[in-house]
Amino acid sequence: MEAKAVWKGDLTFVGSADSGFSLVMDTFKEVGGNESGFRPVELIAIGVAGCTGMDVISILKKKRQEVTAFEVLVHATRATEHPKKITHMLIEYVVTGKNIDPAAVERAVQLSEEKYCPSIATIRNNVTIENKIVIKEA
Known part of the structure; x- marks a missing residue:
């Protein structure tokens, strides 16, 4: 299995894996995120x-x-x-x-x-x- 996370700015990343699907990961605004995805x-x-x-x-x-x-x-x-x-x-x-x-x-x-x-x-x-x-x- 291969997986990766590609940085999109601030603390936002888009993760993907062999399945071909992707998802957005982010975090709380108070620590620099935009709250735009899963932690x-x-x-x-x-x-x-x-x-x-x-x-x-x-x-x-x-x-x-x-x-x-x-x-x-x-x-x-x-x-x-x-x-x-x-x-x-x-x-x-x-x-x-x-x-x-x-x-x-x-x-x-x-x-x-x-x-x-x-x-x-x-x-x-x-x-x-x-x-x-x-x-x-x-």
Whole structure:
């Protein structure tokens, strides 16, 4: 995988990778940014949410769970001192559907977090990760 960030002025960068997609990164005005894009650390949390979300929904489909809506929320806590790294993530899985089996969801989350999600595997030794599962009947 190759990725790059191209400076566009002030603290704005456009990031891209092998997939061919791009996104704007920026930061707060009070530190020199224009608030015109994602903060780079936000992308770590978004990457974790998307990675584990793809795993979990794929597993739930294979388990023939009738999911009608699915959302992954990452509640990240950062250190107060520089480098202000992410120290803790609570990953909240909100599954809506008909007759969803809680054991199937728990197993899908476990498989994603422990085996399949490369984003979680990359940060696991540096970030405390917890999860919360919410199941809603459609």
